[in-house]
Amino acid sequence: KNLYFYETIDSTNNELKKMAAEGACEGTVVIALCQTEGRGRRGRRWQSDAGSGIYMSVLLKPDLPPTAVQSITLLASSAVCKVLEKYVKSGLGIKWPNDILINNKKVCGILTEMTSEPDKVQAIILGIGLNVWNREEDFGDELKHTATSLCLNTDREISRTQLVVEILKELEDLYLNFVEKGSSAKFMDIWRCFSVTIGRDIIVIQGENRWQAKALDVLDDGRLLVETPDGKRQTVLSGEISI
Numbered sequence: 001k002n003l004y005f006y007e008t009i010d011s012t013n014n015e016l017k018k019m020a021a022e023g024a025c026e027g028t029v030v031i032a033l034c035q036t037e038g039r040g041r042r043g044r045r046w047q048s049d050a051g052s053g054i055y056m057s058v059l060l061k062p063d064l065p066p067t068a069v070q071s072i073t074l075l076a077s078s079a080v081c082k083v084l085e086k087y088v089k090s091g092l093g094i095k096w097p098n099d100i101l102i103n104n105k106k107v108c109g110i111l112t113e114m115t116s117e118p119d120k121v122q123a124i125i126l127g128i129g130l131n132v133w134n135r136e137e138d139f140g141d142e143l144k145h146t147a148t149s150l151c152l153n154t155d156r157e158i159s160r161t162q163l164v165v166e167i168l169k170e171l172e173d174l175y176l177n178f179v180e181k182g183s184s185a186k187f188m189d190i191w192r193c194f195s196v197t198i199g200r201d202i203i204v205i206q207g208e209n210r211w212q213a214k215a216l217d218v219l220d221d222g223r224l225l226v227e228t229p230d231g232k233r234q235t236v237l238s239g240e241i242s243i
Ligand code: BTN
Pocket: 010, 011, 012, 013, 014, 035, 037, 038, 039, 040, 041, 042, 044, 046, 054, 055, 056, 057, 099, 108, 109, 110, 111, 127, 128, 129, 130
C-alpha cells in the first residue's frame, strides 16, 4: 500500500529521503523506471536508463543504534542474492560490503543512507539498483568490463513485477527476523555462502591509501576481518576492496 511508482525521477533515494522527512512510514517503497541522477556509493553515478533495470528504495526505521546500517546493507545484498539465485545458474557472488557480482561483473549495487539521532536510527533509505535488461553495448566503454545484467546471465523469462515482489518479500523476511530476534545469524549465513571475499587476498582501498591483506571473515556487525602480510589482524569498517 505504500508503494510509489515513477516513470522518471532524479533518484529514488532522494525522493524517499524527502518522504521520510515528511513522516512516511516504515516499509514505504519508491520505484522508478528511469533515474536522471541515480547515485552510487562514493559519489559515483549509477547508470539508470529506462528499460534497463530496477531502481528502488525502501524506508526502514529499526529501533537500533546507527551502527546497524552496515548490517542492513549486508542483509539487503543477501536478500537480493537469494532471489537472483533462482535465475542465475553459476557465478553469483557478493563482494564486501555489498556489490553483487555475476562472474566478477557487477549486476547490482546497494546504497544505504541514514538519518540518525546520536544513538538511534531515525530512518534508513535502502536503495537497490539492479541491472536487468541491459545489453553489453548499453554499458559503454567505462562499464563494459565491470558490469553485467541479469538478462545476460539467465535463460528464465524475467517479469519486473515478479522480481520486485520477490526481492521485497525476501527483504521483509530477513529484516523482520533481524529486528525481532535481534540476530543477524540468518542473513549472515546467506551472506557468507555467497561471499567471494572471504579467504581471498585483497587490496583495501581507503581514500588515497591502498594496502594488501587477506580477508578472513565478516563479523556480524558487517566489519571485514583481515590479516596483513606481517600477520596482524584488524577490522575494516568501510572502504572498498579489489579482489
Ligand atoms: C553502488 O554504488 O554500488 C550503489 C548503487 C545504488 C543504486 C541505487 S538505484 C536506486 C537507488 N537510488 C539511487 O540514486 N541509488 C540507488
